[in-house]
Amino acid sequence: xIPHNKENQISSVVIKQISLLVIILILAGLICFNLALFIxxxxxxxxxxxxxxxxxxxxQEERKxxxxxxxxxxxxxxxxxxxxxxxxxxxxxxxxxxxxxxYMEKFNIFVNKIHDFVDKETGINILSKENMTKVQxxxxxxxxxxxxxxxxxxxxxxxxxxILYFMFEKPRFFERILASAAPLKRANVSLIGEKMRKLIIAxxxxxxxxxxxxxxxxxxxxxxFGAPSPILLFALTAVASMIPIVGAxxxxxxxxxxxxxxxxxxQGIGLGLYCLxxxxxxxxxxxxxxxxxxxxxxxxxxxxxxxxGMNLFGFMGLVFGPILISLTLLxxxxxxxxxxxEEIPELQLSDKDKGEDLENKxxxxx
Numbered sequence: 348x349i350p351h352n353k354e355n356q357i358s359s360v361v362i363k364q365i366s367l368l369v370i371i372l373i374l375a376g377l378i379c380f381n382l383a384l385f386i387x388x389x390x391x392x393x394x395x396x397x398x399x400x401x402x403x404x405x406x407q408e409e410r411k412x413x414x415x416x417x418x419x420x421x422x423x424x425x426x427x428x429x430x431x432x433x434x435x436x437x438x439x440x441x442x443x444x445x446x447x448x449x450y451m452e453k454f455n456i457f458v459n460k461i462h463d464f465v466d467k468e469t470g471i472n473i474l475s476k477e478n479m480t481k482v483q484x485x486x487x488x489x490x491x492x493x494x495x496x497x498x499x500x501x502x503x504x505x506x507x508x509x510i511l512y513f514m515f516e517k518p519r520f521f522e523r524i525l526a527s528a529a530p531l532k533r534a535n536v537s538l539i540g541e542k543m544r545k546l547i548i549a550x551x552x553x554x555x556x557x558x559x560x561x562x563x564x565x566x567x568x569x570x571x572f573g574a575p576s577p578i579l580l581f582a583l584t585a586v587a588s589m590i591p592i593v594g595a596x597x598x599x600x601x602x603x604x605x606x607x608x609x610x611x612x613x614q615g616i617g618l619g620l621y622c623l624x625x626x627x628x629x630x631x632x633x634x635x636x637x638x639x640x641x642x643x644x645x646x647x648x649x650x651x652x653x654x655x656g657m658n659l660f661g662f663m664g665l666v667f668g669p670i671l672i673s674l675t676l677l678x679x680x681x682x683x684x685x686x687x688x689e690e691i692p693e694l695q696l697s698d699k700d701k702g703e704d705l706e707n708k709x710x711x712x713x
Contacts, residue, residue, distance in 0.1 A: 387660045388506040390667045395425045395507075396514045397547040403518055418515040422508055429551070430504060432559065535681045546673045550666050554589050557633040561588040561595050564629045565622060572618040573611070574602055588630065589665055590653060595626055648672050 379386070399421045406417035514521050529536045562585030569577035580598060588595040599622040606615035649669045656668020 385506055385510075387503045387667070388510055390660075390670075391503065391507040392510040392514060394547050394551045394666065394670075395429065395511055396518075397544050398429070398551055399425055399515070400518065400544075403515055407518070414516045418512055421515060422511060426508075429555075432555070531681065531685055535685055539677060539681060542677055543670075543674065546670050550670050554666065554669075557630065558585040558588045560633050561585065561626055561629055565595060565599060565626050568599075568618055568621040568625065569602075572606075572614040572621065574606065574614075574618060584626075586665065590650065594630060595622070599626070648676070 403417055403421055406412040406420070407414055410417075412420075526536055529539075531539075562581045565584040566577060566581040568574075569580050574580055580602060584595045584598045587593075587598045590597065599618065603615045603619035603622070606618065652669030652672040653665055654668070655672065656664020656666070658664070660667055
């Protein structure tokens with residue numbers, strides 16, 4: 348008779364759980380793979396939903412508007428306030444940089460001019476010939492890939508508003524589905540909801556406002572000091588200002604050197620001082636007032652999020668990339684809190700939220 352070792356036998360409950368998880372992952376993978384083109388639309392719809400959520404509840408539940416009326420009003424408002432300014436900058440960059448061959452010829456002349464000037468004046472060979480070729484090749488490849496991910500912007504926006512309409516029309520029902528589908532504790536679901544709200548508003552509202560503010564201030568300087576292609580430089584400065592640490596300097600510093608190399612010494616120095624003082628002050632004021640109130644995002648999250656986001660979604664990744672990285676880190680924390688046997692301190696939103704009842708504060712669960 349063969350002994351039956353029940354201690355080493357895998358529980359039938361565990362086998363069922365693993366089998367169900369495998370099936371869920373396979374189906375989810377198939378859905379994501381076949382609907383990958385709609386991922387930016389879904390992310391955009393969620394972003395606008397979070398930004399306009401309170402207004403939607405106010406119009407439907409307090410002002411007693413019809414769902415379709417509040418939905419259409421908020422969709423139109425978000426289109427005018429949020430989408431069109433971003434679309435204008437993206438469309439401007441596509442128009443200016445769409446001709447890749449002409450753009451790369453101008454870029455090569457620009458880089459060579461700066462390199463020759465610095466080498467002549469300081470004797471410092473900032474880039475070898477081999478590195479110069481790598482820089483030019485990288486710029487061409489990266490700009491082309493970023494722009495190619497943006498040509499379907501109109502399709503993304505149309506499908507995004509199609510999804511958003513059904514999210515806005517029955518918001519309580521939509522949130523109830525999300526909450527019931529999450530296999531987490533109620534407090535962790537509420538935590539994710541509140542944290543995501545702050546991250547989305549900081550990235551969808553805070554970063555574009557900072558970028559637009561710096562771009563407009565820099566544009567004034569470009570016109571005053573006679574910089575070449577000031578409108579294009581405005582768009583590039585606005586986009587570059589979203590990158591932490593280097594920020595807008597990655598655009599205006601080479602432009603100032605280029606102007607000096609072209610013989611416009613006074614204008615180049617003047618523009619450099621203007622950007623360093625005025626544009627830099629604008630950046631600090633906006634970041635330490637607006638962004639600090641919204642959500643304090645770590646610079647590395649933003650840097651790697653922008654790189655990843657632009658590879659995945661084109662220019663729309665400037666907003667979605669940092670959100671995805673922050674969400675991933677948050678889910679790791681939630682996993683440890685949910686399943687680890689270690690003594691882990693309770694996850695908290697911020698110091699100002701301590702002592703408050705998280706579930707009463709957040710009405711994600713309906």
